[in-house]
Amino acid sequence: MNDQILQVNNLKTYFFTASGTAKAVDGVSFTMNRGQIMGIVGESGSGKSVTASSLIRLLPKTGSIVDGEVIFDGHDMRRIANRELLKLRGSEISMIFQDPMTSLDPVFKIGDQMIELIRTHKNLSQQEAYRTAVEMLHLVGIPEPESRMNAYPHELSGGMCQRVIIAMAISCQPKFIIADEPTTALDVTVQAQILGLLKKLRDEMGVSILMITHNLGIVWEMCDTVMVMYGGTTVEYTEMAKLYANPLHPYTWGLLDSMPRLSAPPVEELKAIPGTPPDLRLTGGCCAFYNRCPYMREICAKEVPPLLEVEPGHLVACHRQNGDKTLVRGEVNQHD
């Protein structure tokens, strides 16, 4: 049995709106192994959430996957029938969303919501499903799980709700969890508890986790591999330690520089990336980052840079990074 659980090749998801076609995901490729935690980092509108939703075809009516290939554990996710897909979602693949308070139905008790999910996917009696649900709540560290089964979502705090959602996500022993900004709505001390929990799940149950985040600190703490996204495309994809030690794409440099660091000595001014993220209706045909890039050359505005393996296991999409180390971080652009 091979170790690979997910393979994504050149995925393109477009949204067809009245004001034009938004290329939310425009050529994303990566692979994930069993038991791995992979991070997708990017700013809002970089396509990281749409990438995740595309994997399980959870897209609104205006959006569709126009090209590429998603292979999950031998299933071709683009061609699989809807009935099969419904079986996979929730049992083999589950998803944790950003806002814990709105992911649960406010008019049902959390116990009933969990039992419904478990009985949809597993052939269990009401009592067996109840016991599984209590066990799962216990596993994610909710005190007095039996009495919490009768609670409504509004009676729980944000951190507790996120634990319930994680309990639901793991209740059918999935192989793969998509966590879309699972801690963004939470406070840091609660965030630390939730991240610890996700890590424990990986270590004990061997699930693969796709973590979507905009916080590089979470990547350093959690992930094995990282993909940096910008304007719907993969700009850099490598192992976490390699990205930290030797980032190669100018956007990654800008991202690292613009974050204030707690351990660093005080600086007068942060190195911000000038400009704003691109309008996704206008991208394509060029490097999405070219108009904000300090190392821009003529070719950047004319051609889409291919994702190249410039070092073993280190993929970068940049016209100026083709492996011969011609571009140095911080150099002055002599183009103009």
Place this chain on the structure above:
Amino acid sequence: MTEGKMAGTPIIRIKNLKKDYKIRSSKLGQPPRVLHALSGVSLDLFQGETLGVIGESGCGKSTLGKCLVQLTRPTAGEILYNGQNLCALSNSALKPVRKELQMVFQDPYSSLDPRFTTKAAIEEPLIIHGLERDSKKRRETVLAMLREVGLDVQHMDRYPHEFSGGQRQRINVARALVLQPKVIVCDEPVSALDVSVQAQVLNLFSSLQKRHNLTYIFISHDLSVIKHISDRVAIMYLGTVVELCDADEIYQNPRHPYTKALLSAIPPDSPFEKSQKLTLSGEIPSPIGDLVGCPLAGRCPERMPVCSQKRPALKEISPGHRAACFLYHQEEYVEE
């Protein structure tokens, strides 16, 4: 840098500020319960400094900001500005003071009126305070202000929906700045922005402070942002300030157990930084009802018997470093 600023007289003195909210009881006929949003905050704010206020949601940091500009009236305590107690002033007497104390809010999307053009939004405070009656001169003032925050004449007659989050926050800053205030309360002004844009706005705040000799109260839940922008930092927990010190001290020498826990909960700056995790169990207790003892007593790993009986006072434990914890001073406590 901080030393020089500290030597001056405080521009604002907050003395034992309290803010209670009455909450209607869920049972009929029972007396309303009391939520203590601020339970006795005392702070001095010095001319030209940036005081960072950090804490988790519900700790009262936004209430403190709103009380300071008298958007909500505190229940008890004093705010001394220019020798006047703002809490005792009538609304009409407050109007000239309001001009000098301005506020920038968190959400750049909802804090601008969608039907006001940029020009209308920025000149509104001038009209309210009757500062510039000539409309041509007012237009010039607005334009100068726009250039000050990095926008230009082409942005003048546009509506908020035409701007990105970062640009909107620039408009909000211009709106606060146009009255030439002395103090600006910034309530999470960058939390809704992406990292690359966040750095631009943080740099704008720093450069405006230098040019106009502004004093900031900078409220945030992001410790790295706070440490970057602030001279001094106040850490709040459940309506009280638990630690107050220089921004560098907080990272190098945190004293209060809550500050230590907050620091260890923050995702690391690098994958190799393996800090000793000091996690707090549970979540923030509810601020409703009367609390006896130290607010952290239920979660603190270094709890002592005295902690659940008396509330520690905020006392100087080393020069310029104050903490409210019985670990450092046994005898000082707040009379309830």
